[in-house]
Amino acid sequence: MRSRVVIANWKMHGSSAFLAEMATGLNAEQDLGATDQVVICPPSVYVQSLRQLLKDTYGVGAQNVNDAAEGAYTGEISASMLVDSGCDWVLVGHSERRQYYAESNDWIAKKAGSALSAGINSVLCIGETLAERQQGKAEQVVSSQLNSMLQLEGIEKRADQLFIAYEPVWAIGTGETASPEQAQEMHGFIRSLLPGELKNVAILYGGSVKPENAAELFAQDDIDGGLIGGASLVLEQFVDICRAMPVTGSTT
Numbered sequence: 001m002r003s004r005v006v007i008a009n010w011k012m013h014g015s016s017a018f019l020a021e022m023a024t025g026l027n028a029e030q031d032l033g034a035t036d037q038v039v040i041c042p043p044s045v046y047v048q049s050l051r052q053l054l055k056d057t058y059g060v061g062a063q064n065v066n067d068a069a070e071g072a073y074t075g076e077i078s079a080s081m082l083v084d085s086g087c088d089w090v091l092v093g094h095s096e097r098r099q100y101y102a103e104s105n106d107w108i109a110k111k112a113g114s115a116l117s118a119g120i121n122s123v124l125c126i127g128e129t130l131a132e133r134q135q136g137k138a139e140q141v142v143s144s145q146l147n148s149m150l151q152l153e154g155i156e157k158r159a160d161q162l163f164i165a166y167e168p169v170w171a172i173g174t175g176e177t178a179s180p181e182q183a184q185e186m187h188g189f190i191r192s193l194l195p196g197e198l199k200n201v202a203i204l205y206g207g208s209v210k211p212e213n214a215a216e217l218f219a220q221d222d223i224d225g226g227l228i229g230g231a232s233l234v235l236e237q238f239v240d241i242c243r244a245m246p247v248t249g250s251t252t
């Protein structure tokens with residue numbers, strides 16, 4: 001059985017007051033449906049406080065990590081520092097980081113490698129732009145983004161710690177979602193590229209997931225959950241998305 005995961009990506013949003021409000025709301029929530037693991041990724045500066053505020057049943061993640069263990073890298077944060085702050089999840093290779101901070105596939109794989117070695121669950125974000133899709137290059141782009149990760153030594157032994165998020169760039173924050181069929185097609189393709197033990201890693205969909213479209217997306221054979229941006233900032237919407245997970249499905 002593949003795990004079913006819903007992750008909130010708060011991006012650069014939030015404050016101490018917002019943290020406290022969301023933690024109170026999430027802690028009071030009794031029904032998160034069939035979602036196995038709910039994870040909140042606030043800006044790094046809030047990871048430690050959120051870990052202290054949230055019940056243990058929630059995971060807390062960072063939105064980025066550096067591949068180096070320590071050193072003169074102003075502004076950067078290492079995997080061991082994340083662990084030390086109570087963080088057990090991290091996003092790597094989000095399209096906004098690829099676009100604004102020139103993160104390459106190889107660097108992203110190194111970041112994931114250092115997070116995985118530190119025992120952090122790592123979510124590799126991949127996805128094509130609109131131009132790439134229109135040029136018929138979506139599968140090529142996604143497979144090269146995935147390939148750098150698959151080159152990591154010993155990656156097959158990390159199947160229980162590795163997660164993939166397929167986020168078509170044209171669907172992020174645009175209100176335009178991939179149709180369930182489009183998303184399933186790409187998730188099936190991604191799974192077909194995964195070797196051996198990695199075949200059963202959870203593949204999450206991201207890109208304008210809302211309470212209205214979550215159930216249909218999560219019902220697809222190869223969609224094991226979601227990475228949620230905008231809707232994760234509104235407690236009721238985020239909780240409704242978690243509850244949209246079908247009780248059966250996502251079986252191996």
Ligand code: PGA
Nearest residue numbers: 172173207208228229230
């Ligand atoms: P969105 O963001 O849900 O606001 O489209 C998703 C993401 O970027 O992870």
